[in-house]
Each structure stands twice: as C-alpha cells, then as structure tokens.
Amino acid sequence: MSAAMELHVALSLRLDAHEAYRLAFAYEAEALRKQAATLRRVEREETPADASGVREGLLRAALILDGHADQLGTVVGKATVTPAATATPELLPETDTTDPLIVDRFDTAMEPAPEDPPVLIVGAVAADGRPVALFFDTEARDKVAAWLAPKPTRDSARERRLEQLLDTIRTHGGRWTTSRVQDMRRRRGQTAQRGTARHDLAELHGRGHLVEHGPVDGRYYTLATREDRRA
Incomplete structure (x- = not known):
C-alpha cells in the first residue's frame, strides 16, 4: 500500500x-x-x-x-x-x-x-x-458482493419473465400465440421453450391480463380491455 x-x-x-x-x-x-x-x-x-x-x-x-x-x-x-x-x-x-x-x-x-x-x-x-x-x-x-446479493428464486425469475411478456404484449398488441412468444424470445436471445410460452400465456389469462380466443388447436390471446375485466 x-x-x-x-x-x-x-x-x-x-x-x-x-x-x-x-x-x-x-x-x-x-x-x-x-x-x-x-x-x-x-x-x-x-x-x-x-x-x-x-x-x-x-x-x-x-x-x-x-x-x-x-x-x-x-x-x-x-x-x-x-x-x-x-x-x-x-x-x-x-x-x-x-x-x-x-x-x-x-x-x-x-x-x-x-x-x-x-x-x-x-x-x-x-x-x-x-x-x-x-x-x-x-x-x-x-x-x-456475492454474499450480499439476493439469491434469485425460481418464482422471482418466473415473475420477471411474465412481466416482460405482458409489457411486450401491451406495447405491440395484436394476437399472441405460443409460436409468437417463442419467436419474440428467440430474437432477444432468451430461452424459447414451447411449453413455457404456452403456460405463460395461460397464466396471464388466468390473472385477467389477457383474453383467450379459439379452440385448443388454434388458441391465441389478446390484451384484455376494461370491458373484458368487468365481464
């Protein structure tokens, strides 16, 4: 010194x-x-x-x-x-x-x-x-720094992923399918598993953020409006 x-x-x-x-x-x-x-x-x-x-x-x-x-x-x-x-x-x-x-x-x-x-x-x-x-x-x-940094949990990582997806849907609008979510995540260099994308869309629908449309083999989602939330 x-x-x-x-x-x-x-x-x-x-x-x-x-x-x-x-x-x-x-x-x-x-x-x-x-x-x-x-x-x-x-x-x-x-x-x-x-x-x-x-x-x-x-x-x-x-x-x-x-x-x-x-x-x-x-x-x-x-x-x-x-x-x-x-x-x-x-x-x-x-x-x-x-x-x-x-x-x-x-x-x-x-x-x-x-x-x-x-x-x-x-x-x-x-x-x-x-x-x-x-x-x-x-x-x-x-x-x-490693000792003091909060350890990321599985739940917190999932919540961040859902927040990012919802923010993207709000920004771009339109119809969102499992394939569209996968494509968006691939472009961003993120993990793009089909099952994860499908479950994320269903979770956002369950929380009232998205509206579900179509049959099982042609399902897509759109951003929920105020009228949708009241229904």
Whole structure:
C-alpha cells in the first residue's frame, strides 16, 4: 500500500498524532522518490545523448531528492501499515488473538487512487470502540458482493419473465400465440421453450391480463380491455 493511502486511512480513522506524523513523513518521502524516478526516466528516455550537461543536471537533482527522502525515512522508521484481511493490527492494542474482531459500525469507504493498488478501504468501528480499517482487494470485493446479493428464486425469475411478456404484449398488441412468444424470445436471445410460452400465456389469462380466443388447436390471446375485466 502506498504512503498516500496509509495517510488517508489514518486521517479517516482519526488515529493519534504520532501515527499521523509518521505517515505524513512517509508520504513526503514517497513523493520525493517518485520525483527522483521521473528525473531519471527523463534523463534516460527523453534527453538527447549529446546533451551531457542536461543529463548530468537531471541525475544530480535526482540524487538530491533521494537524499531528502532518505532523511525523512530515518524519521519514519520501519513501522508500516500492513494490509490485512480484517484490520490494521499494529494500530490496535494487544488483545487475545483467539477472539474475533467484531465490527459493528460502518464509518466510511475509500476507493483507491488510479495509481494505487485496487484495494477498497472501509473505515469502521469495532464493538469496543476501536477504529478499524478493512482492506478489500478485487477478489475479496467480489466475494462480499456475492454474499450480499439476493439469491434469485425460481418464482422471482418466473415473475420477471411474465412481466416482460405482458409489457411486450401491451406495447405491440395484436394476437399472441405460443409460436409468437417463442419467436419474440428467440430474437432477444432468451430461452424459447414451447411449453413455457404456452403456460405463460395461460397464466396471464388466468390473472385477467389477457383474453383467450379459439379452440385448443388454434388458441391465441389478446390484451384484455376494461370491458373484458368487468365481464
């Protein structure tokens, strides 16, 4: 995780001043190293070979930036915020690791910057009041989304199919046979089983939306009018 993202987490979770200053220094050091890397890239890829003075100046400036970054690094030390599946353990007091950390309040969610790893950070508060940062990479986000998404049931899928059919009949009108329903569904790339089409038309008729016409071997349906519903 970049220092910028760590600093964002610290400020969002309102950590102590010492931790915030440490992350601020880390962020500045990281920015200086990025600038030094940019200067070296310009010297290597964009500066003419015969421009020795310019090349030397770019490299010297990069070394100066690296020196400042190293000085900041001595302040930062070795402590870092390590991505974890549940929380930032080094920011929390020592507890019995056999007990799960329970988060009971959502605070904020932070999408990563384009240059950072695709990790969603969720700021939350544990049951005992401690701030917690949850890190979700792409795989973890997909899993959570799958857990939270309502599972489609057979009845709900059937109702959506009936609603689509009724909406189509209302839009286009005319006579609707089993074959016409099948053709419409084939054009839309949907399953077009004859038995399903026949049962759907009969169901809409049973609910009062359609009027049934003709014998069994020549049956068709039309959209019911107000007069039909009153009859």
